[in-house]
Amino acid sequence: MVRLAHLIPLGTVFLLFSNTVVQATSVVLDRGTFVGYSHGSIDTYLGIPYAKQPIGNLRYRQPEANDPYIGIYNATAFGPSCPQVSEATPTGAEGADLTDLTQLLIATFPTPEVTIAEDCLRINIWAPRGTKAGDDLPVVVWLHPGAFVFGEAGPYNGTAIVERSVQNGRPILYVNLNYRLAAFGFLPGREAKEAGITNLGLRDQRQAFHWLQQYIRSFGGDPRRVTIWGLNAGSESVGLHMLTNGGNNEGLFSGAVMQSGFPLPLNNYTQLQSTYDAYVSAANCSGTPDTLECLRQAPLQTLLTAMDTIPPETLTEGWEVIVDGEFIPEQPTTLLMKGSVARVPYIIADTDDEGTETALFFTAIDTDEAVRSWIVTEALPGISDADVDQILTLYPNDPAQGSPFNTGAINEIFPHFMQLSAIEGDLEFQGLRRFFLNHTWNYQPSWTYLSKLFKDLPGIGAGTSTDLLNLYGPGDLTDYLINFVALGNPNNGTGVVWPQWKATSPKILTIANDSVPLTIIDDTFREEGINLLISLLLQNPQ
Structure with missing residues (x-):
């Protein structure tokens, strides 16, 4: 069924950026039409759901593939940012004078105004203008930083990189995405382990890679040439995708780029049981027959408040990537020493x-x-x-x-x-x-x-x-x-x-x-x- 809220007239000139006319562009996925925009030399598609959204009964579940798309979708704006903790300000910042760095980063990576919501598993794509299915251009996928507890894809606009690739005569597609964070993406403890929902943020990323294999060709990309790239938490994610599944990358990526964040020794799910217990208590779910089900039913604001009562990352508590015996079967350093790594x-x-x-x-x-x-x-x-x-x-x-x-x-x-x-x-x-x-x-x-x-x-x-x-x-x-x-x-x-x-x-x-x-x-x-x-x-x- 076509959702009327997503209907916009195809082929219409509909936006103005700096007094420059921006035109509609579209791509068909299954029986759905996603309408993005063309501006200058770039086609842009924003806010495309790459999985069923983790809301309702899907909260605290592994990501599931979308049902086939049907109808017309507005792909001209970023989707919501995932629920997260506030970024901490270092106590020594006064002496460091972070003004220059902050201004440089804000100028290069302005944060779009979006809501915080759980229906945040969205992917964004920048392509050279006019790129179409069959062009088979290589693809780079950016995973944002934020210590796995905050951050979003929106500030990392791919326009400059794609434009430069065209100028260099080696056109590529740029992709970025949001993934679940903090208590929503990295819930530890025995209960999370038994339910198979540890490291959900990493599983979200993996689902996005599967989505690209199915759909990126429609945007003119080559699913056989996908490079995954990240900084800090995004970089550590890249390294862990190289190490998971016995080093079998399932053909999901052909190259990797890691900046300032690498697989390191981790806590296991039992070492952070106190985090799960404290979260359950703060969410008023202690003593219920099924604490995880109680968390699934709790109001979002209750969970956000409960999440903020727990330090985001220490040696003994917090929202962290963990050794779970499944997605991360052993210490990453052990996997490296065993040679259990994707050969890319x-x-x-x-x-x-x-x-x-x-x-x-x-x-x-x-x-x-x-x-x-x-x-x-x-x-x-x-x-x-x-x-x-x-x-x-x-x-x-x-x-x-x-x-x-x-x-x-x-x-x-x-x-x-x-x-x-x-x-x-x-x-x-x-x-x-x-x-x-x-x-x-x-x-x-x-x-x-x-x-x-x-x-x-x-x-x-x-x-x-x-x-x-x-x-x-x-x-x-x-x-x-x-x-x-x-x-x-x-x-x-x-x-x-x-x-x-x-x-x-x-x-x-x-x-x-x-x-x-x-x-x-x-x-x-x-x-x-x-x-x-x-x-x-x-x-x-x-």
């Missing part, structure tokens, strides 16, 4: 100062004793005093050796800040990047880069997400990305040749705001310290 080419990347933005939350860790306590209780629980001594020898409280690296004491915004930033960045980012490379390079082509862009941002330096400003700019990294999506190799025979990473020759592309922005160096910086941190992490998984 990939790019894996870090910024130079990954730890600074996390360390802004550590203002209370401002003495030598507090740093030692943080290491043995939070960073690497269970390690010995001798191990701590060795870490502090390699990562001393010396701004000259701290992060933001090579910036001196000017960025020591509170005592021990640069020391903490260096440890955090190497433990959770640089070390895990190298760990992934070391255990996969001999199976598949792999490339890695280090971004030193925006080193002059006070306190932050080349922090997490700063390289996105180049990728969506567009900039040099955009071109490498387009080449990789189109060719399975970031090189196209021109410019700086980016060598594959090999354990026998670990080369890394560096990009900086210098007169020579692109260089190739050995990926061996801080090798002794990084090797120590990762070996201790593997001995004492969180």
Whole structure:
């Protein structure tokens, strides 16, 4: 049945953007017609449901494929954002002066005005204008960041990337999507495990990949050439899709790009039972015959309020990806060491100062004793005093050796800040990047880069997400990305040749705001310290 609320006249000129006429464009899926818009050189389709929406009895269920589409659908606006927690403001932000970074990110990634609702499993597609079924263009799929507890696809507009691909003579399609977050997407505990609803946000992503296999050809895309790409939580998601299902990617993707977020040791579903219990209690479902069914029936506002009573992520509670024995059968690091990984080419990347933005939350860790306590209780629980001594020898409280690296004491915004930033960045980012490379390079082509862009941002330096400003700019990294999506190799025979990473020759592309922005160096910086941190992490998984 045609839903009248979705009816709009086909072929009509219906929008104005900056006084430029925008025309309707449409695509047929099953017996449904999705009407998007053409603006400049891009066709855009927004807010397409890629699964049955997780509302009513489908709340806290695995995602299900849509019934065949029928009728006419308005695909000119983003769908709702998924329910989520509020993004936290770091306590050390005053000294860092985040104004410049915030303004840069807002200018590049403006957030559209949308509602928060559970019917949020929507996908968005940008294609070169006039692309049609049979063109078989390669596709890149963006998974947004947000620590699995907040975020949305809407700010990450694919226009600049698709336009650049056309200019480069290698046209691609850009896709992004929303997935369930926080308590709605990552419910832990025995009850969630028994119901098979752990890691629902990752399962949503996987369902979106299946949707693309079925429908992307109608938009002119090639389902055989799909690259999945993400930052932070989105990047960790990409890595986990490479590791799940015994490394069998089911033909869902042919390449992967990971930025500043990699599979790391995880809690299992029982270790976070207290989170489930606290959530149930706050939602007034304690003592009911079936607490999960009570959660399914509860009003949305009740669940949002209950969710916000629980810290979003700590060692012992929160909304996190977990080892569930199913989607993630074992620790990701174990799966990597076993070689249980999808054999697809990939790019894996870090910024130079990954730890600074996390360390802004550590203002209370401002003495030598507090740093030692943080290491043995939070960073690497269970390690010995001798191990701590060795870490502090390699990562001393010396701004000259701290992060933001090579910036001196000017960025020591509170005592021990640069020391903490260096440890955090190497433990959770640089070390895990190298760990992934070391255990996969001999199976598949792999490339890695280090971004030193925006080193002059006070306190932050080349922090997490700063390289996105180049990728969506567009900039040099955009071109490498387009080449990789189109060719399975970031090189196209021109410019700086980016060598594959090999354990026998670990080369890394560096990009900086210098007169020579692109260089190739050995990926061996801080090798002794990084090797120590990762070996201790593997001995004492969180």
